[in-house]
Amino acid sequence: MRKIQVKIPSCPKSSYCVAVGSGFLSEVLPQIKKAMPGKELFLITDANIAKTKHLKNFLGRQQLPRFIISPAGEKSKNIKTVIKIIEEMEKRTLGRDCAVIALGGGTVGDIAGFVAAIYKRGVPVIQIPTTTVSQADSAIGGKTGVDSSISKNAFGAFKNPAAVFIDVRTLETLDKEQFNTGLVESIKHGLIADEKYLKYLQKNLKAILARKSEPLEYIAVKNCQIKASVVEADPYEKNKRRILNYGHTIGHAVESASNYKILHGQAVAIGIIAANIIEQKRGLADEKRLEELKNLFAKLDISLKIPKSITKKQILDAVKRDKKAVKKWPPFVLLEKTGKVLCRNDRFAHNVERKVVEETIDILLRQK
Numbered sequence: 001m002r003k004i005q006v007k008i009p010s011c012p013k014s015s016y017c018v019a020v021g022s023g024f025l026s027e028v029l030p031q032i033k034k035a036m037p038g039k040e041l042f043l044i045t046d047a048n049i050a051k052t053k054h055l056k057n058f059l060g061r062q063q064l065p066r067f068i069i070s071p072a073g074e075k076s077k078n079i080k081t082v083i084k085i086i087e088e089m090e091k092r093t094l095g096r097d098c099a100v101i102a103l104g105g106g107t108v109g110d111i112a113g114f115v116a117a118i119y120k121r122g123v124p125v126i127q128i129p130t131t132t133v134s135q136a137d138s139a140i141g142g143k144t145g146v147d148s149s150i151s152k153n154a155f156g157a158f159k160n161p162a163a164v165f166i167d168v169r170t171l172e173t174l175d176k177e178q179f180n181t182g183l184v185e186s187i188k189h190g191l192i193a194d195e196k197y198l199k200y201l202q203k204n205l206k207a208i209l210a211r212k213s214e215p216l217e218y219i220a221v222k223n224c225q226i227k228a229s230v231v232e233a234d235p236y237e238k239n240k241r242r243i244l245n246y247g248h249t250i251g252h253a254v255e256s257a258s259n260y261k262i263l264h265g266q267a268v269a270i271g272i273i274a275a276n277i278i279e280q281k282r283g284l285a286d287e288k289r290l291e292e293l294k295n296l297f298a299k300l301d302i303s304l305k306i307p308k309s310i311t312k313k314q315i316l317d318a319v320k321r322d323k324k325a326v327k328k329w330p331p332f333v334l335l336e337k338t339g340k341v342l343c344r345n346d347r348f349a350h351n352v353e354r355k356v357v358e359e360t361i362d363i364l365l366r367q368k
């Protein structure tokens, strides 16, 4: 037998810029065109954004070939939508020299990023997130993908954006439920990395909910800094990046058991409560943080009640299908204290016995 070694030079160091501001959406397209001269641009957005002033504001007098995802939301986050978009790009004879622009929330960003990752083996993507979830989390870090009929993000790829533009004024048109539940990702960042930031969110909640530009810009910058520091240390989620999944293991399970009727942020809030219950059972936390978090979620009008139609078995089955599961059981991220994730033997995710998870789900199901 002869062996031939194929040497792949390590990826060149790459970085991208996240621009944060208020009311600059109309300046973004000229900036992209200047930075990518000669590139054909293809816009992906959704039916919600198409109804708002943001699309007009972004395009100005320009026109771009586009695909409008309809209906907006998780329902469309599937491989059929990806095929439709790719065929639309092919019909327009877009080559490898095109670039995709994602204007919208997490669903648009995830679909557009995935399309960009696989179209002709990869074209650049520019993310312009317009929701609290996507500005805090999904537009940064390069995770892209779509759901299968069985689980969330079953098809996926890492595709770092060429640039991210966050205009906090795009949050103006979000409905209250979307706006508030999206703030859960910011709360998660405070819990895993910065207690002072969590306090800031609690103290300034009124101004944030009034959608004042100053606190919104502050939290956008803070979220990007926290997320960037984690992603830079572990871009492909071998270990540390798992801390960004705090509250997501049971959260995703509840979200998928509800057939995506529960919004992502609400499901993560339930998952954060679950993590806190597990932390208490392990002697890592007392009642105080759990009560504080319940209060904070109540102020955001986020219900922690799991719909009656969802059973313990459905949640447990979804936990077993978690992408990080090894031998059908995922490791859990836990806090050592507020602002600090538990790290043992250099590992950031830990085994939690099935019995403890089952007891925690029982408590969640009894929640009023």
Ligand code: GLY
Pocket: 137, 138, 140, 141, 143, 237, 241, 244, 245
């Ligand atoms: N949303 C979790 C991550 O980006 O890793």
